[in-house]
Amino acid sequence: MHKLGGVSRRGLVAGSALLGFGAGAVNAQASFPSQPIRVIVPTDPGGAIDGLARVFQRAFEQTNALSQPLVVVNMSGAGGTIGTRAIRDAAADGHTIGLWHDGLVTSRAMRVVDYDHSAFEVIGATGVAELGIATAADGRFKSFHELLTYAKAHPGEVTVAANIGLPVHFVPMRLAREAGVEFRYVQAGGGARRYQSLVGKHTDIAMFSASELIQFGQSGLASILMLSEQRSAKLPDVPTAKELGIDVTSESARIWLAPKGTPADRIARLRDAFRDAMRDERVAKQISDFGLEPIFVEPDRVRADLDRTLAETLPLVERARQIRR
Template identity: 25%
Template sequence: MQTNHVSTLFRSLVAATTALGMLAPASVLAWEPTKPVEFVVPAGTGGGADQMSRLIQGVVSKHNLIKQPMVVVNKSGGAGGEGFLYIKDSKGDPHKIIITLSNLFTTPLATGIPFNWKDLTPVAMLALDEFVLWVNADSPHKTAKDYLAAVKAGTDNQFKMAGTGSKQEDQIITVALDKFTGKKFIYVPFKGGGDVAVQLVGGHVDSTVNNPIEAVAHWRAGKLRPLCVFDDKRIPYKEKITETMSWSDIPTCMEAGVKVDYLMLRGIFMPGGASQDQVKFYVDLFKKVRETPEWKDFMEKGAFNQSFMAGKEYADWVQKAEDTHKGLMKDAGFLAQ
């Protein structure tokens, strides 16, 4: 125990000195936080965005990536609108960052609250989250084709789909499936992704479009079955999750003929009016976070698409995603009156 402590101390000393050495020339002019950084999560505790931000908080403090502490704050009111308005009102404050999910687009469109992502400064895309069509393991439907054929053959409102929130990503995908099958799903909204998964395990609904991280534990325990992933290519992770399957064994929904691909942004924004120096600090910070083993492990467990973008490339991507969402929400009739 004693030697162990000493060696840990020694290692961290070495790490610290090396880190200092590397930082020294760069930090002469660069901006750095001078007080605790507030990390806003526009969603409740326990959800995908919350898990990711708490992991980042842990990674940052474990590897000592910023000198100031990072504090996670949940502002989930009004489908995240509360958090976005809060960052919008903090214009020019470089000690606040926000992690986003699709509600960056869907919340203002569906509720009409006065907010647009252009009120914020884009920092970086951390990853993209996949969506998977899940059924209960006891369901007779083994493939997406099977299941969707059954829906097609059934009547309107025969099959129940559970999802997170109303007029958000889960319901957008459900509406796309409605269109494909020509039959209407009953969409039952719940507060969080974890609840949704458990409702499916309990057999109260027929299917869900949970993100991988929300349902993986139940899949491993043999309670849920993934049918297809809403992407144009398969998830690359080859490591076995269950006895027989890995993430990459899940076919895409395209293979079943459903032309739906939908990925959700997990990205970082700052309040409007941030300087280039400040943005650069956070971009570098998240680059370092991405290099840590904890982050890599988390990405693999949650089967995330590890795209990383920053700067103009990122802003362009967000702009394009906004246009896509406008179209999707309009088609589904979800726009605020």
């Protein structure tokens, strides 16, 4: 075999092939994204999830972090499942992603859909929302303790405005179970509709994010319970469930998803872009303005949290399905 400078011709050819492959891989990564990235938001325009998506749309436009713009596409309906199904079924090339929350697993638990977070690549989460319980400021209950006392004496009479099958339904169910009371659940819908149900005196309580509690607190609602480990800095006068001896905590991460099978290097590129954007003080402030703690949650923790949510939800499903009927 002929050798050039001590290197065989075959070895030189093989080495050149490897170098060519490596260059191709680098170029493939560098060429992503090659078109605008579609962001599917499973809500109507104007809500908190939609607003958060647009924070990153603006941030990436200003920094050119991905070299291509984000294009927000709203696909509301069916408790978010129209949008999540569209994310799942999109081409797994990194050019379609989506933003949602832990309703992804409660919808699966209720058999509304036949998939959960395992059907997606998890990019990460950009912000975590504290959750709490509110009632009408001029309603019949002035505290959650007062409400529990009444509920224990009158099973099934305290009504909860819910979106059946989503966390705003299941978390109050967990509260009732741990407190030893029975609530009655009424389908209301999203946050604005639950707010209307309370101020219209159609129902007694509902669950909201901290930002919604603050927003609606200016127009007729009163926060009576937080579901955080400690009192919220945003609502320091509102007791936690743990303070009342009810071992229930809950929070809601804002989770970025991609279709299963999206190449790992493209997921990493997206993840780095979101993580880097959150280091910008302006972006962090905008996220805080949505009532979210501005932290980036890595995918392993997101998956573990969703696993736990699913495990906490499944024991309640039979009861929830009876309510739904």
